[in-house]
Amino acid sequence: MSEIKIEFVQLEQQLEMLTIMLDRPLYKGDELAITIKYYGNIITKGSVGVFLASYLETNKETNEGMRKFLVSTMFQPHFARRMVPCFDEPQFKAIWKVEVIHPSLLNAISNGKILQIEALSNGWTKTSFDVTPIMSSYLLAVAITEFEFEDVQTKNCTLRFWAQDTNNSRFKRFKSISKTVFDYLSDYFGMNFSLEVLNSVIIPTELKFTGMENWGLISYQNKTILLDDSIPLNFRSMVHIITHELVHQWIGNIVTYETFKQLWLNEGIAEFITDITTEILFPEAQLNKHFFLRWQRIAIGVDYNNYKYPLENDHDDLRSYPKHLYLAYKKGYGIEKMIYHILGPEVFKSSIREYLKAFKFSNVNSDKYFSILQLNADRNNITVNFDLFKNEWVLMDVQLYTPDELTTKLLL
Ligand SMILES: [Zn+2]
Missing domain, CATH: 3.30.2010.30 (Zincin-like)
Incomplete structure (x- = not known):
């Protein structure tokens, strides 16, 4: 040499x-x-x-x-x-x-x-x-x-x-x-x-x-x-943390986000799979109910009060990492829940399996993730346009509630 x-x-x-x-x-x-x-x-x-x-x-x-x-x-x-x-x-x-x-x-x-x-x-x-x-x-x-x-x-x-x-x-x-x-x-x-x-x-x-x-x-x-x-x-709390870290042994560790702005691909997916896993294995923990009520409220609060950012934004340097953390876990979880309801449990599972296989040991961005979801949706005759979905829910600065609506919803 x-x-x-x-x-x-x-x-x-x-x-x-x-x-x-x-x-x-x-x-x-x-x-x-x-x-x-x-x-x-x-x-x-x-x-x-x-x-x-x-x-x-x-x-x-x-x-x-x-x-x-x-x-x-x-x-x-x-x-x-x-x-x-x-x-x-x-x-x-x-x-x-x-x-x-x-x-x-x-x-x-x-x-x-x-x-x-x-x-x-x-x-x-x-x-x-x-x-x-x-x-x-x-x-x-x-x-x-x-x-x-x-x-x-x-x-x-x-x-x-x-x-x-x-x-x-x-x-x-x-x-x-x-x-x-x-x-x-x-x-x-x-x-x-x-x-x-x-x-x-x-x-x-x-x-x-x-x-x-x-x-x-x-x-x-x-x-x-x-x-x-x-x-x-x-x-x-125990069941949540243990399951979350174990989900990461696949989601995040085998297939990893490219840059910090795609952190939600690790945390949002991990939180959601934690939710559906514990629902089956430990229904008495009622994590699903807890997740939805708590995360939804926090995500709306974060969205509205502090970080008026899209889920993915260009502030992908380390200084904005804490903001990504909140968005990635909580808003990311909500996005995954919507995807799950669009695809249904079986197609969601096959999409995640294909995602892991296709990008094993490499890095992903949301284009790669949504391309796998679209393939699986098309294969199963599910009508959805994930390009549009991504634009509306991931890239755009979506605030779910205006101040009046926020007050009303929270009071309810
Ligand atoms: Zn995590």
Whole structure:
């Protein structure tokens, strides 16, 4: 391999972008290896990027509380760059090979299954992981803990559950719900899970997120998962979060939005499939009713009060990401519900299956999504024009209610 000279390197702080200028152009098919020496910080406040968290554990012999530490990660939307220099946008998918050097008393987990654990000197260990499927940087994850784990076998993969304490009924309930949902979704999507092991780790500390769908390593915040599920609200919340993160193991992880403005293709579809899945598996949770009433009200409020944006707009930079979040989940959910009612349950399911198959391991925009819906509608003689639908509901600044109507509807 011949060497290419680097002319200069420029860091653009505001764009968080590093430009490496080479002495010659690159051509399609060129293979280029870049070695970068770098370091990142483990933050001790907050829960984005690579973060250190602490929690209390009672010493069983002395009955005294001990402070323990763990390291975990949260990279959505753009924090993978805090751990590793990378093309940190969803459309630049890559295969990731991870090795973690950590204290020997702790376990390291990442997206891929563990290939090797090698003892180093002075109490350190190197854990090497299998390569990931081709995936976006925000799905990369690492956790270093002293937790225990329990395995549950499914037809094509191992579900591995990690927690501070695995010997309690709430943890058992969590495993059981996860297994039920996972089996159902594998069948619903008509596609096996892409990895051999799916880790779920419960973080026993305050986080800025309730759950994160990292491919092969889902993180949950314990206060949203290990709850007293005899209280209906707790049960509903658990079922919601677990199902949502498991839906993402297909929707979002296998097929991913291209840019932030299409975030609703991840979150809107995931929320809606969560809704119809829990309706079948856990009707007692009444998530469907809850979703519709709550999401509809919030979506209208968001639409009207704060973010008078179409579902997709040109403000697709990171500064508008929080606005996309609200729209993507809540308005996106509503759009999916309409699509479901237009197509009916069976055609909706076959459309989602075809969408996953057609765009497996790649990125999508709403044109690609609606083209699959249109194909399935036409095939089944359902009269609908999804170009028009997209223009009216996704691209246009649709406000569902004028102020008077809003007041009237909400009073009703
Ligand atoms: Zn989500």
